Amino acid sequence: MSDALNGAARALDGVRILDFTHVQSGPTCTQLLAWFGADVIKVERPGAGDPTRGQLRDLPDVDSLYFTMLNHNKRSITLNTKSEKGKAVLERLVGHCDVLVENFAPGALDRMGFSWERIQELNPRMIYASVKGFGPGPYEDLKVYENVAQCAGGSASTTGFADGPPMVTGSQIGDSGTGLNLALGIVTALYQRDRTGRGQRVLTAMQDSVLNLCRVKLRDQQRLAHGPLAEYPNDTSGDATPRAGNASGGGQPGWIVKCKGWETDPNAYVYVITQAAIWGKFCKVIGKDEWIDDPEYATPKARLPKLEHIFDTIEVWTKTKTKFEVMDALNPLGIPCGPILSMKELAEEPSLRATGTVVEVDHPTRGKYLTVGNPIKMSDSPTEVLRSPLLGEHTDEILHELGFGDNEITAAREDGAI
Ligand code: CAO
Numbered sequence: 001m002s003d004a005l006n007g008a009a010r011a012l013d014g015v016r017i018l019d020f021t022h023v024q025s026g027p028t029c030t031q032l033l034a035w036f037g038a039d040v041i042k043v044e045r046p047g048a049g050d051p052t053r054g055q056l057r058d059l060p061d062v063d064s065l066y067f068t069m070l071n072h073n074k075r076s077i078t079l080n081t082k083s084e085k086g087k088a089v090l091e092r093l094v095g096h097c098d099v100l101v102e103n104f105a106p107g108a109l110d111r112m113g114f115s116w117e118r119i120q121e122l123n124p125r126m127i128y129a130s131v132k133g134f135g136p137g138p139y140e141d142l143k144v145y146e147n148v149a150q151c152a153g154g155s156a157s158t159t160g161f162a163d164g165p166p167m168v169t170g171s172q173i174g175d176s177g178t179g180l181n182l183a184l185g186i187v188t189a190l191y192q193r194d195r196t197g198r199g200q201r202v203l204t205a206m207q208d209s210v211l212n213l214c215r216v217k218l219r220d221q222q223r224l225a226h227g228p229l230a231e232y233p234n235d236t237s238g239d240a241t242p243r244a245g246n247a248s249g250g251g252q253p254g255w256i257v258k259c260k261g262w263e264t265d266p267n268a269y270v271y272v273i274t275q276a277a278i279w280g281k282f283c284k285v286i287g288k289d290e291w292i293d294d295p296e297y298a299t300p301k302a303r304l305p306k307l308e309h310i311f312d313t314i315e316v317w318t319k320t321k322t323k324f325e326v327m328d329a330l331n332p333l334g335i336p337c338g339p340i341l342s343m344k345e346l347a348e349e350p351s352l353r354a355t356g357t358v359v360e361v362d363h364p365t366r367g368k369y370l371t372v373g374n375p376i377k378m379s380d381s382p383t384e385v386l387r388s389p390l391l392g393e394h395t396d397e398i399l400h401e402l403g404f405g406d407n408e409i410t411a412a413r414e415d416g417a418i
Pocket of ligand 1: 023112142146175
């Protein structure tokens with residue numbers, strides 16, 4: 001598909017993906033595989049396509065940013081897989097591809113007549129990869145969206161402030177997080193297939209993926225049995241890992257503090273970490289030299305019960321500076337800190353443009369838009385971000401590759417199968 005890379009080889013060149021994904025979790029996975037060079041054939045329902053094409057539209061009758069930003073570098077074929085002619089094409093596609101990726105509601109592919117057993121009959125080398133909301137158990141039949149997974153995977157109960165309700169995060173850890181896991185499962189299965197010659201099933205559950213990312217919170221759950229979590233800012237802990245506000249998940253105390261302009265700018269904040277190794281330097285910067293040798297402050301243990309007061313004192317200093325001035329003051333001293341960057345600032349950041357992490361893409365009906373490029377950079381497998389396909393843009397091209405003749409294609413179209 002690529003011109004700009006002058007035919008540079010990529011890691012997954014030659015791998016064919018039958019992409020039966022929709023919404024976010026599955027498409028993030030197949031988009032990554034496409035960026036690594038796989039030929040991703042997205043199968044969509046005739047006339048409708050992936051529902052996200054029409055969701056959260058900013059322009060009338062144009063594929064939404066939701067869709068375009070999750071489906072780069074793919075080809076689109078429309079296929080009614082519940083019609084007889086559509087099933088015949090799907091069978092041909094199963095034989096033609098290396099991997100089938102899907103994130104339908106549980107049982108949908110079986111109901112279509114394509115169970116794992118049937119797929120193995122059609123192509124024993126096929127890797128059949130799925131995202132589901134839950135693994136086997138009481139919830140396995142449920143339909144699941146991002147925030148349901150964040151709640152069921154332990155993230156919501158451990159996010160937010162101790163005196164507030166559970167919170168979901170803006171990071172799509174349930175959808176995009178699970179898509180990342182699925183991509184790893186697929187390339188691992190491809191690697192194993194080189195030795196065994198056999199395909200296999202790859203299943204990632206969104207609940208499992210979120211819980212995996214909440215590993216440190218299950219760690220804290222077990223620490224609770226031996227006493228309160230001293231690094232948490234909470235007055236009481238209860239019997240389950242509590243919400244810890246902006247406290248660090250590791251052993252280094254940290255917090256988000258206000259910077260100059262916070263009264264009007266919702267992102268005039270910085271995250272600061274008072275690591276033991278830089279405690280003395282931090283005291284000097286904020287004008288609290290006396291804390292360096294004071295036994296009440298000199299050791300991490302002595303500081304733990306006073307963290308709120310310490311961060312309030314740091315904030316008196318940070319409020320006199322912009323977040324970038326705080327960075328300029330602390331970075332040369334090796335004091336870990338991070339500005340709270342808005343989406344506007346990230347979109348405009350030149351270094352992210354330079355690395356291809358933020359990319360401008362041109363689209364025939366919507367024009368230019370920004371997207372997040374491949375977050376994984378490989379020295380011998382360059383990524384070029386290409387626009388998402390229009391609905392059914394490659395239907396005829398793919399059917400010809402599968403060996404269908406013009407008359408068969410016309411008949412399938414008249415039948416509504418494509
Ligand atoms: N031709 C014919 N039928 C098609 C088709 C095609 N090309 N593509 C899809 N369909 C059919 C499916 O077979 C299914 O039919 P049945 O219900 O008769 O089996 C129907 O379309 C609906 O598919 P679906 O069940 O996947 O979609 P939904 O809107 O009902 O549910 C979702 C959406 C996301 C909740 C569900 O797919 C799901 O739980 N997926 C797994 C978890 C997941 O990935 N969630 C992430 C969502 S992003 O936040």
